[in-house]
Amino acid sequence: MIFERRLLTRDRGAGILEKLWQIPWSFVLLLGGVAAIGYVALLSAGSGNADLYAQKHAIRFGFGVVVMLGLALVDIRLIARFASLGYLGGIVLLVLVLMHGNVGKGAQRWIDIGPVQLQPSELMKIMLVVALAAWFHRASWERIGNPLFLVPAAIAVLLPVGLILKQPNLGTALITGMVGAAVFWAAGVRWWKFALVGAAGAVAAPIAYERLHDYQRARITTFLDPESDPLGAGYNIIQSKIALGSGGLWGKGFLQGTQGHLNFLPEKQTDFIFTMIAEEFGLVGALTTLGMLMLVVAFCYVVAFRSKHQFGRLVAIGLGTNYFLYIFVNVAMVTGSIPVGGVPLPLISHGGSAMLTVMVGFGLLLSAYVHRDAEMGPMRE
Incomplete structure (x- = not known):
């Protein structure tokens, strides 16, 4: 990914006040509303004690x-110029995780950067989207059609x-691959090339299954038959389904969820936070939450449609797909539609890395929106 030095073409961009306008x-208010739902859910997960989860969530969102907003003011052309450096920085962090990362629950996924514990695999997805968008920017149909x-x-x-799989973190690795595929598709890569990759993946699937860790194979087996190990691998999803069903239409009420507050529901502040919402606020609360999350996704694609340059369009589509996959995987996981994996619900689940990554992504998205009419020349030699 080689870029020209001459990126800032013609105008120098609008002033800060104009950009803020x-x-x-x-x-931004919509994001605040989603984060507020997370605050209430985390307050309940802490049994009314804000110090456990909710207060940290609010502070992280405020910092985010x-x-x-700071990233929204950065010229989109400057972001494109340093896309490859951001990608390389993400790769370096992934390597450092494998060498010196912290181990938690059998996986090595976190690294300490000063007082902050960061999960680089989350940030890598954002850097990958930006780097791919820069690569495909202004590429002709002929070049995109060239396999080389x-x-x-x-x-x-x-x-x-591959580096994320080594941690191991199968869920995030799959999402990273799908986000990359979404940018390829949006850039105009022909469908038959995806079909070839899919066929190769189907052939390799049995081999890949044999190379999975024991707990990963157990998740797949439990997904197919949760009752086969109700007190072991199947416990989480069984309790999640009980909590989802017990909420009914309107829910049991704030702080009244039995599955969560009697500690039957595991990881209620992170992976299973949506189940907490459904149990206490019912189907109405769950659908309201999903509706607000999908409005965020819809805005990402609105930015893509309004962008007059390929870079901004691909960034918006990639980030929107990443956010959608967060939501889809988490909700499908807690409802038993796919195997259980450690994917948080964005802006709602407790977790600093996920919050920071999502807000960085939204900053880049807003930069694409603010600079949607920017003149962007070719960036490859």
């Missing part, structure tokens, strides 16, 4: 808003996927 503040042109971009996807 162009920020869609209704979207500052980061997001796609090889560097494919390696750029497979490298972080």
